[in-house]
Amino acid sequence: MLRSVFSSRAAALALVAGAAVALLAACAPTPETAPTPTPSASAESTAPAAPVLVPGGDAGDNLPVFTAVAEQVWGTEQRGEGRAYIDALVAAGFDRAAMQLTPDQSTVGNPAESIQFSVRWGEEECLIGQVGPSTGAVVTTVMPQLAGGRCLVGATRPIDW
Numbered sequence: 283m284l285r286s287v288f289s290s291r292a293a294a295l296a297l298v299a300g301a302a303v304a305l306l307a308a309c310a311p312t313p314e315t316a317p318t319p320t321p322s323a324s325a326e327s328t329a330p331a332a333p334v335l336v337p338g339g340d341a342g343d344n345l346p347v348f349t350a351v352a353e354q355v356w357g358t359e360q361r362g363e364g365r366a367y368i369d370a371l372v373a374a375g376f377d378r379a380a381m382q383l384t385p386d387q388s389t390v391g392n393p394a395e396s397i398q399f400s401v402r403w404g405e406e407e408c409l410i411g412q413v414g415p416s417t418g419a420v421v422t423t424v425m426p427q428l429a430g431g432r433c434l435v436g437a438t439r440p441i442d443w
Contacts, residue, residue, distance in 0.1 A: 335375040341407035400433035408433030
């Protein structure tokens with residue numbers, strides 16, 4: 283009797299184990315049915331488009347391109363040269379005649395701690411940027427124009443090149 287119970291249990295366990303193996307084998311992909319990897323959208327993604335000048339927009343619409351241009355110059359060896367910012371802004375489509383720039387050097391001939399540059403936008407707004415050792419990074423903003431259509435306070439240098 284004990285032998286028949288044992289053999290019945292062994293047979294049942296063997297049956298369950300065999301069924302589990304068969305079930306696992308059925309679920310496992312075979313070389314013919316294994317899914318083929320496809321490139322995902324994230325792997326094919328491209329870099330975001332660079333901001334562009336919006337001539338009909340307001341200063342806020344154009345702040346992204348103004349900032350991108352300033353950051354591009356900041357990343358070069360010309361980061362301390364005001365002319366480099368003006369030239370890059372002109373190349374991006376901003377109006378040179380609407381720009382102001384502070385000197386690159388202090389009154390005693392040392393490199394300026396910061397340089398400010400601006401573009402008057404429309405009749406009421408200004409795009410203003412500041413760079414230099416005192417800021418450590420590009421800082422840009424949109425501000426209201428000052429009296430007489432100016433954007434920067436204090437002495438500015440002629441943009442005559």
